[in-house]
Amino acid sequence: MKPVLPLAVAAVFWLSPRLAAEAPAPPEPPPLATEAPRPGPAEPVPAAALETSIRRGVDFLLERQNADGSFGSPRNTKGLNIYAPVPGAHQAFRAAVTALCVSALIESGDPRPEAASALERAETWLLEHLPAVRRATSDTIYNNWAHAYAIQALVRMHGRTGDAERRATIEAALYQQLDMLARYECVDGGWNYYDFRFGTQQPGGPTVSFVTATVLVAFKEAEEIGIEIPERLVRRGVDSIIRQRNPDFGYQYSANFRTHPASLINRPAGSLGRSQVCNLALRLWGDEAISDEILSAWLDRLFARNLWLDIGRKRPIPHETWFQIAGYFFYYGHYYAALCMEQLPEDQRPFYQDHMARILLRLQERDGSWWDFPFYDYHQQYGTALAIQSLVRCRR
Helix, strand or coil, rough: CCCCCHHHHHHHHHHHHHHHCCCCCCCCCCCCCCCCCCCCCCCCCHHHHHHHHHHHHHHHHHCCCCCCCCCCCCCCCCCCCCCCCCCHHHHHHHHHHHHHHHHHHHHCCCHHHHHHHHHHHHHHHHHHHHHHCCCCCCEEEHHHHHHHHHHHHHHHHHHHHCCHHHHHHHHHHHHHHHHHHHCCCCCCCCCCCCCCCCCCCCCCCCCCCHHHHHHHHHHHHHHHHHHCCCCCHHHHHHHHHHHHHHHCECCEHHHHHCCCCCCHHCCCCCCCCCCHHHHHHHCCCCCCCCCHHHHHHHHHHHCCHHHHHHCCCCCCCCCHHHCCCHHEEEEHHHHHHHHHHHHHHHHHHHHHHHHHHHHHHCCCCCCCCCCCCCCCECHHHHHHHHHHHHHHCCCC
């Protein structure tokens, strides 16, 4: 039956200014992100201590690089492993982790010959193996992570060479990765990493807010060196993130949470590890709603309530702790928080740089690594790469 009565009521209010004036006032909107808790100041980390920490992280990566130049492997399984159909899932994981390590080695600026040699071998591996990275099965699309992080690594590789032929090679690789992301875009825009619903050629599963944001951040970096990004991909990706945005500028995990956005995983504490990247992606692509105040408020939340994110660190089961936080959001969330810091005016950055450096230096392992989730033999490498890139942005 058609909803005749609601339409009739709406018509009365539209046609009668008097009745409309007598209508009850709408409820007050929920508090915005700018009403977040603010942490106290953190003690600055001495520059020498910061550089020592970054160098120890680089040392770890040099020690754990594979003989072929890549980083990470399917070894070190545990009782409960992430679903990873072979071989495609692990090809994607290794490519993504290697790309992150390439970016970290470049950004570290380590001048040692051994660091330069490791970087050269990793870049060679990446250019050779990226074209083979594909969707593993109809339901697993981990390759989207590899394509996004490969774009960021390729952009950094492009910036460090003056050789025209090599730049052309890198640009060709960038367009190939862009083509793969266009191929695996969700039917409703944006990107995800599972499609358990349909397994269609173009993924029909729900778009995931933070995967889409990760891709869009990489797209913006590529655009800045002259790579042409299809406007349709950006627009649909941006729209998909906005559909998943809560009024407090936190973000739902994925589009299938739209009917229950107040679930624990979607509340501010559960969103700490992904709201940074979502706000950043929208800011980079022109969403004027993402003001400096919004970025600062979510940085305040991250540091004032850091233990909500930290409590999931190193737990072996995804989403097993309070607010359904998973361990692998820890260094990921801090990395994009570091990128958010760069969006703020220079005089506002030191407050957050001090917090970031204090947290990451405290958590560095004895072997120089950082890790947040036991994940085959990829976790120390990706955690270390993300931490290095975060600490580089704490340099004054």
